Amino acid sequence: MTTAGQSQIPINNVKIIKIMIQKKNYETRRPKEKEMVFGLRAVIEALDAGKMFDKILVRRDMNSAIGRELIDKLTAYNQTTAVQRVPVEKLNQFTDKNHQGVIAFVSPVEFYRLEDIVQSLFESGKTPLLMVLDGVTDVRNFGAIARTCSCAGVDALVIGSRGGAAVNGDAIKASAGALLTLPVCKVENIQNALRYLRDSGLSVIAATEHTEKNYTEADMTIPVAIVMGNEEKGIYEENLKLCNEKVRIPMSGTIESLNVSVAAGVIIYEAVRQRLAQ
Numbered sequence: 001m002t003t004a005g006q007s008q009i010p011i012n013n014v015k016i017i018k019i020m021i022q023k024k025n026y027e028t029r030r031p032k033e034k035e036m037v038f039g040l041r042a043v044i045e046a047l048d049a050g051k052m053f054d055k056i057l058v059r060r061d062m063n064s065a066i067g068r069e070l071i072d073k074l075t076a077y078n079q080t081t082a083v084q085r086v087p088v089e090k091l092n093q094f095t096d097k098n099h100q101g102v103i104a105f106v107s108p109v110e111f112y113r114l115e116d117i118v119q120s121l122f123e124s125g126k127t128p129l130l131m132v133l134d135g136v137t138d139v140r141n142f143g144a145i146a147r148t149c150s151c152a153g154v155d156a157l158v159i160g161s162r163g164g165a166a167v168n169g170d171a172i173k174a175s176a177g178a179l180l181t182l183p184v185c186k187v188e189n190i191q192n193a194l195r196y197l198r199d200s201g202l203s204v205i206a207a208t209e210h211t212e213k214n215y216t217e218a219d220m221t222i223p224v225a226i227v228m229g230n231e232e233k234g235i236y237e238e239n240l241k242l243c244n245e246k247v248r249i250p251m252s253g254t255i256e257s258l259n260v261s262v263a264a265g266v267i268i269y270e271a272v273r274q275r276l277a278q
Helices: 011-025 040-050 063-076 088-092 113-121 138-150 169-174 192-197 259-275
Strands: 037-039 053-059 082-086 102-105 131-132 156-160 184-187 201-208 225-229 245-247
Touching: 037 040, 040 063, 040 102, 053 063, 063 102, 063 169, 082 088, 113 156, 113 192, 131 138, 131 192, 131 259, 138 156, 138 169, 138 201, 138 259, 156 192, 156 259, 192 225, 201 259, 225 259
Parallel strands: 053 082, 131 156, 131 225, 156 184, 201 225, 201 245
Antiparallel strands: 037 102, 053 102
16 A cells, blocks of 8 residues: 555565675675786796785695696795685686686785894894784774884784785775885794794783783883784684783773774873883
């Protein structure tokens, strides 16, 4: 039943509209061709030339001779580049061209070895201040944290090779270009990185709600690595155990937690405040 000025929409049409909207939400954004290298020989030559990649997708059932050559090269290439074995349908989402079972995504930023950064900081007489991200997945959070790190003078950003936000054009945009100048260390294993930082004389400080210690009570005038966790799960338990200190930002409202990029900014600038006061 309709009233004056209204028209009845057939139910079938409404269903069609809903289906179209749902399909649009599942479309995959294709990177530009300059952001990818695909084809077996092309990727092998890029690896030989020292090209930096964020991740490499390899067809799961690849078994040709040149395919095995690529797999062997990837094994010896760079442990910090995520290599994923995927079905061919996944590769087809990114290009219609003959990818031959491999697509390598070019990294828009240069990655540094954590050991080189730490050693260089101590040799130059600086008091290191590092930010470690343990599974931050949202590219906007990742970019915002990188921007804050750059503004505050953080010496380097440490991320894992798997399970975190991609270091791509969207991340650079979210960071307002900070990722192009801020040293980023991509490590194969966050636990090993935390052990190395502790053994190198840094105090590893975890931001977590599972403590009563206020973040302002931690001494950040000494060499420090601040650890921020995943947006939902926080810092993984195994990594939390490796931290020297655990601190929290007090909450007095009805919301129990801050956005991870905001929380990172609060703690980073506490370190800045303490260092300036000193």
